Amino acid sequence: MIVAERLTKIYSIGGQELKAVRGVNFSVERGEFVSIVGHSGSGKTTLLSMIGGLTRPSYGRVLIDGTDIWSLSDEELSRFRNKKIGFMFQFSSLIPTLNVKANLLLPVALSGRVERHHEERAMELLERLGLEHIAGAYPSQLSGGEQRRVAVARAFINRPEIILADEPTGDLDEESEAQVMELLTRMNRKEGVTVLLVTHNRELAAQTDRILRMRGGYLQES
Ligand SMILES: Nc1ncnc2c1ncn2[C@@H]1O[C@H](COP(=O)(O)OP(=O)(O)OP(=O)(O)O)[C@@H](O)[C@H]1O
Ligand SMILES: [Mg+2]
Incomplete structure (x- = not known):
């Protein structure tokens, strides 16, 4: 379902070239739960954002269900992304002027009309994360961990086929981390x-079907 071919990202900073991701090949089947591990700076976030259509690769291809996503126009790509992919990024943020429920429903509101079943799904997701009591609260009234969990729930609202999660449990306590993993x-x-799922947590990685390891921009399956 997801295929990366010789995926490469070279950043240039002040005239210096930095190879963040170097010729990475892999494929992920539909329904797989794969974790990506590796030291800080090894290229995990860069890899994920190329797969998610957010960072254009310097070389290589990303195929999702056979579509070469980086050959699409910007408009086609953003439509493709909204339909298929839910993101949980390291610093995903909520809209401060919307309450929790409205934040959750934002991806729906942006792509169409919010219906009853969307609202029910929003509440169900909040319940799963033990957050139903704060549906009406505003982000500034939540703890950092609560905000983080709302952003996690939001990624599921549009029933995406793919979830790209970049350390979604990074700053959560053990209980919230377990809820997110669940x-x-x-x-x-x-x-x-x-x-x-990008994670630094070995125990979480061990719970997934397969572990991919990034090292200095290279991918090693382990
Ligand atoms: N926008 C950018 N411009 C220039 N260099 C970048 C950019 N983004 C990342 N890099 C560099 O690319 C390398 C890989 O970064 P990346 O964020 O992918 O690492 P990571 O594995 O996600 O690290 P962490 O575990 O700390 O999140 C790093 O050396 C980083 O400094
Ligand atoms: Mg990162």
Whole structure:
């Protein structure tokens, strides 16, 4: 379902070239739950954002269900992304002027009309993360960990086929971390969502189907 071919990203900073991702090849089947591990700076976020259509590769291709996503126009790519992919990024932020429920429903509101079933799904997702009591609260009234979990729930609202999660549990306590992992696992098993999870947590990685390891921009399967 996801294929990366010789995927490469070279950044140039002050005339210096930095090879963040170097000729990475891999494929992920539909319904797989794959983790990506590796030291800080090894290229994990860069890799994920090229797969998600957010960072244009210097070389190589990303195929999702056979579509070469980087050959699409900007408009086609953003439509493709909104339809297929849910993002949980390292610093995903909520809109301060919208309450929690409205933040959750934002991806729906942006692409169409919010219906009853969307609202029910929003509440169900909040319940799974133990957050139903704060549906009406505004982001500034939440703790950092609560904000983080709302952003996690938001990624699922449009029933994406793929979840790209970049350390979604980075600054959460153990209990919230377990809730987020449970939600990912549940959506993977029940809804068949394909998950790519970047994590520094070995125990979490060990719970997934397969571990990919990034080292200095190279990918090693382990
Ligand atoms: N926009 C950018 N411009 C220039 N260099 C960048 C940019 N983004 C990342 N880099 C560099 O590319 C390399 C890989 O960065 P990346 O963010 O992919 O690492 P990472 O594995 O996600 O690290 P971490 O675990 O700390 O999040 C790093 O050396 C980083 O400094
Ligand atoms: Mg990163």
